[in-house]
Amino acid sequence: MLVGTLIFLGLVLCAKAQFEVHWNVPTFMCHKHGVVFDATRFGITQNDNDQFRGDSMVILYDPxxxxxxxxxxxxEEGIFESIFGRQKYSVIARNGGLPQLGNLTQHLNAMKESINQLIPNPMFSGVGVIDFESWRPTYRQNWASLNIYRDKSKALEKKLHPFWSKESIENEAEKRFEQYGRLFMESTLKLAKDLRPRARWGYYAFPYCYNYTPKNKGFDCPAEVKTENNE
Structure with missing residues (x-):
């Protein structure tokens, strides 16, 4: 019925070291077919009336x-090859493109509008998920289709410091990307918590683990990734 639907179950770690499972599947689309899902009987937390965004769980897509x-x-110009089918698309920079070039105030103002629109209840006490996946705050982890963020960061530093060595440019690119990436992510969380203080906030899929991959087929995260996630 929901062929191709990405099923996301939000897992929230509680103080008692137990997991809460939150239903975030768009099963509301099945109501028109007379199919109503009640996940609560399985111990799963679900929004009232099976709403996609409701009293228990709200996900904000690229807010x-x-x-x-x-x-x-x-x-014809400004193209790169996508990893999906290797198709060619033009690239457009939104709000500077890089976190070190972005306008934080502009972002937070827009973020406030997103939260007030999608979570109108100021007493919301459910789980708020910020689904932002355009880049990862750890510079090294922006590989494959996200490598553009490393390339653009190095190009920026080379423009600012034309006589620096390749190593110095790389180091400065990493330093500034992570500095401002952290600023954007932490400021966003702080704003969300200020606006909806009763909610539990977090980022979708973050921190990343990179387990069950061709290079790391086990359950545990690579040691390098653990170190980066703890910084």
């Missing part, structure tokens, strides 16, 4: 104006 490189329709 605010995070700096990011977005794709547009294919054009």
């Amino acid at each position: 605010g104006l995070f700096p990011a490189y977005l794709t547009d329709e294919p054009q």
Whole structure:
């Protein structure tokens, strides 16, 4: 029925070291077919009336104006090859593209609008998930289709410091990207908590683990990733 639907179950670690499972599947679309899901009988927390965004769980897709490189329709200039089908798309910088070039105030103002629109209840006490996946705050982890953030960061430092060595440019690019990436992510969380203080806030899929991959087929996260996630 929900072929191709991405099923996301939000797992929230509680003080008693137990997991709460939150239903975030768009099963409301099945109501028109007379199918109503009641996940609560299985001990799963679900929004009232099976709403996608409700009293227990709200997910915000790419909210605010995070700096990011977005794709547009294919054009002749400014193209890169996507890892999906290796198609060519033009790249557009939103809010500076890089966190070190972004306007934080502009982003937070837009973020406030997103929260007030999608979570109108100031007493909301459920789980708030910020689904931002355009880049990862750890510089090294921006690989494959996200490598553009490392390339653009190095190009920026090379422009600012044309006589620096390649190593110095790389180090400064990493330092500034992570500094401002952290600023955007932490400021966003703080704003969300200020606006909806009763809610439990977090980022979708973050921190990353990179387990069950071709290079790391086990359950545990690589040691390097653990270190980065703790910084």
